[in-house]
Amino acid sequence: MARQTGILYFTISLILVTVALFFGFECRLTLVTHLPYGYFIPIACGLLFLFNMGCLLRTAWSDPGIIPRSTPEEAAYLERCLQDQQARDENTREYRPPPRTLDITINGTPMKLKYCFTCKIFRPPRASHCSMCDNCVENFDHHCPWVGNCVGRRNYRYFFLFVTSLTLLCLFIFSFSVTHIILLSGLQGGFLEALKISPGRYPFMLICFFSIWSVIG
Template sequence: MHLGVAEPMRECEYSQISTRSSTPMESPHKKRSLRKKWQAFPGRNKFYCDGRIMMARQTGVFYLTLVLIVVTSGLFFVFDCPFLSSQLTPAIPVIGGVLFGFVLGTLLRTSFSDPGVLPRATPDEAADLERQIDVANGSTSTGYRPPPRTREVVINGQTVKLKYCFTCKIFRPPRASHCSLCDNCVERFDHHCPWVGNCVGRRNYRFFYMFILSLSFLTIFIFAFVLTHVILRSHSIGFLSALKDSPARYPLVE
């Protein structure tokens, strides 16, 4: 097996879904008959931009996340930043713009990237592995599903038990798990996050962490300066009138 059996210590480098033919000199008729890897992908993911963007099947909550961030930040830049820039410092919209750009970039990077999907076994590999398991267990064919299968390997002098995935037909590496929503085994699987529209695993966990951290900073930043705007305006026009001049408060309160 290629993953987690013969070489369990080697990090599984699941190359991003290929978008190029391995034989560029083929005839045009033969190229049209070939299917790219992302077109024959067995999971439940959706692909865009010729396979360069990979997302989960359910993406409605992701678009809601995107709209909330854009609308909240847009209201802040339109209604609060002009006053704060003139009364306090022009650095406020600059810092807010940098935070907004970083939040948007890390969100898209988390949502559109491969989280660490482990390739499934080929039919020949799966059949060979099934034969090895049957011989090792001495099992006979029955009408019931066999019990969960495991394989013990030694890593750094410690015995680690690998679990078998009946869907992907592989022994998963440590900390890998099968996502029922995407129908893939993901390396270092953390969870499936509907807010970003993707699984969170080995390849996009750092971007997910940076997204959560930067979004927290952006939320605190906007809330603090919206409050500052209301307080400063209330000295001259009253508290209620100041609230009307700062509609960016509504998404924050809700």
């Protein structure tokens, strides 16, 4: 994980509380007892929840593709090359930093590699240095504070599965929460009476509603 875990534990708590409220109110009151094959609802929700948490933890606990820093021998060799270059330059007496780019050819295609002054390496294409993790990450996408880690080459698939499964989980819980309100309104003879019986739906219905749009986006 990154040195700064961000709000990963808040993310885990938010998902846990939302699913727990769904099991404690919606499934217990009407969904399992009044719908045909309603017992499949908590089973499907539980499996989706376990898959989602697995993808979240795998994203947070995986190496995103950190590129090793240069060894002391490599850094010393580069320093000697720079000093030799500086000695040959008669027009300056100041210290010159390493060149910021390096032109190479890969499979006949010219590439320009950028130099990282922190890791003392020339980064491969699509790599970038994360200021939060203080590492160069291969195929760097972004640093996600919600999972407390960078998203890069080695954990991008798990991050994508996490976002996808979280979207399905939010849609699943929100849809059956609306179904629960409709069923309970018919049983209690009114919408307001149904809301009085099961007040626990308010927080997680709002969480799911707003999470659907942010996660899909």
